Amino acid sequence: MPETVSLTIDGLQVRVPAGTPVATAILSSGRTSFRRSVRGEPRGPLCGMGICYECRVTVNGQAHLRSCQIPCQDGMDVQTDG
Amino acid sequence: MDKIRHECDVLVVGGGPAGLTAACSAAQARVRVTIIDDNPHVGGQIWRREQRKQSAPEAVEWVKKVQDAEVELINGATVFDYPEPGVLRAEASEGVYELSYHQLIIATGARERFLPFPGWTLPNVMGAGGLQALVKSGLSISGKKVVVAGSGPLLLAVAAYLREQGADLRLIAEQAPRRRLVPFGLALYRHPRKVLQLITLEKQLLGVRYLTSCWPIAAEGDEKLRSVTLRQGSKTRKLACDYLACGFHLVANTELAALLDCELREGTVHVGDFQETSVANVYCAGEATGIGGLELSVVEGQIAGYAATRQNEKAQALFGSRSKLRRFALMMDCAFQLRDELKDLPQPETIVCRCEDVTLEKLQTQTGWNSARMLTRCGMGPCQGRICGSAVEFLFHWTPKSVRPPIFPVRLESLASMSGASEGHREFFVEGDL
Secondary structure (H helix, E strand, O other), X not given: OOXXXXXXXXXXXXXXXXXXXXXHHHHHXXXXXXXXXXXXXXXXXXXXXXXXXXXXXXXXXXXEEEHHHOEOOOOOEEEOOO | OOEEEEEOOEEXXXXXXXXXXXXXXXXXXXXXXXXXXXXXXXXXXXXXXXXXXXXXXXXXXXXXXXXXXXXEEEOOOEEEEEEEOOEEEEEEOOEEEEEEOOEEEEOOXXXXXXXXXXXXXXXXXXXXXXXXXXXXXXXXXXXXXXXXXXXXXXXXXXXXXXXXXXXXXXXXXXXOOHHHHHHHHHHHHHOHHHHXXXXXXXXXXXXOOEEOOEEEEEEEEOOOEEEEEEEEOOEEXXXXXXXXXXXXXXXXXXXXXXXXOOOEEOOXXXXXXXXXXXXXXXXXXXXXXXXXXXXXXXXXXXXXXXXXOOOHHHHHOOHHHHHHHHHHHHHHHHHOOOOHHXXXXXXXXXXXXXXXXXXXXXXXXXXXXXXXXXXXXXXXOOOOOXXXXXXXXXXXXXXXXXXXXXXXXXXXHHHHOOXXXXXXXXXXXXXOOO
C-alpha cells in the first residue's frame, strides 16, 4: 500500500496517495467545477500542467493557487469556488 | 517572504527531456548545474511521473544520470522575472529564489494549442495531454466514456494510454485529412524507433475508430460535459461522453525567451548550430525551438548542454542526428497543419479568452492585440494569453504582444521582490493582477 495523506475538500475529508495533485483529489472526490468564471460559469482543469489557471482553488486560505501543480499534504484545507 | 539566493554556472529552466539531457551534458564539464522546474517533479510532460506504474525506462535513466551528476534540482518553482543579465527570479512555496548564473539553457517545452468552439469551457472538456496528466497522477478513468479529438500525434499516444488505463474510448477525431497523413506515415519508416512506437500504438488502439478530417463542433452539458458533436464532411454525429480530450497539436512556450529578448521566429525561439539564442550566454533546446518530439528534444538538450560548457566537439558529433530529426519535424508540421474550417468553429457568443470571458463577437470589432487587451481584457487574466493567444493568432492573425515581467502571476510578496524594478515593471503590477 502506498503512503496516503488526508485532507479536506470543501469540508469533506478525503484520503489520497501521497504525491497526488490537489486537482486530481478534487476530481476524484466527484467535483468537476473548481471555480466560477467572470460570468459565473463552472470551470475545471483544462491543461493539467500549470498553464491555464482554470483549476485554481484556495489552499489553506491562500486563494488562486493552481491545484494541478500542488501535491496534497496531510491536514490541507482545500476550498473550491465551483 | 524569504529571499533565497542561489548561484550556479549553468542554469537550466525546465526539467523535461531537453532540460534533463542539457543538465547531464553540462555537468560532464564539472561545473555547477541547476535545474529549476515549475512542476513538483522533473520529467516534464512526456516523462511525467506516474502514480500507478513505473515511468518510461529512458526517463528513469536520465533522472538517475542527473542525480549521479549532482545536478541541483529546484522543483515547484516558477520563473517570473529577469531583473538583470545573469539573474532570474522564481517563486516557490518556500520563498522567492534569486538565481545567478553564467550560462542559461531555456528548455521550457510546449503546451497544447486550444481552439474555441461552443461548449469548450465546460468542466471535463480538457486538453488531450491535460487529461493524460491527470490520469497519470491518479485520476481513475476506468469505464469512463472518452472522446479524443483535435490534431497531432499526441492524440494517439493519449488515446492508447487512456485505453490501457481502462477508458471506454469512443472515437479519435483528427482534423487533418488522410492525404496529408499518408506521406507522414511513410516518412516514419526512416526512423526505426518511431515505426516501433507506431506499431505499438496500433496494437493498443485496435478496434478504436480513428477518423481523419473530423473535428468537434460543439460540446454539450450544463454544469459539466455530457456529449460532443463532431463533423466529418457533411455528416455530424453526437456522442455521449464523460470526457472530451481535445488539443490541436502543440505550441512552443516562448515567454521566458521573449522576456530575455531572444529572437523569435514564427512563434518559436530562433537558435544557431549550437542551440545558442540571439542573446549571449543563453541557449534554448527542445520544443521551445519548434515542435519536434521527444527524440529531437533529447538531442538538442545534449547539444545545448555541451555548447554552454565549451564541449564543442561533443556537441558537433550530434548535429547529424539533429538534422535528420528536424526533417521529420518539418513533415509533422505539414501533416498536422490546421485547416481553415476550424476558424468557423467559434460562434459570436463563444468565449475565446477563458480568464476574462471575452466572446468572439467582442474581439471581431477589434483591430489587433493591443485594442483587444485594452478594450476587452482579452489575454489579461492569469494565464496571460497563453491559452487564448494561439487561438487568436489562428483566428485573426494578430501578432502576439510583447512580454513583460512577471511572466506568471505571482503573490504580492513576490512582486515586492521586484521593488527595484523600472517604471515599466511597475505598470504591469496593475495589469497582471488576478
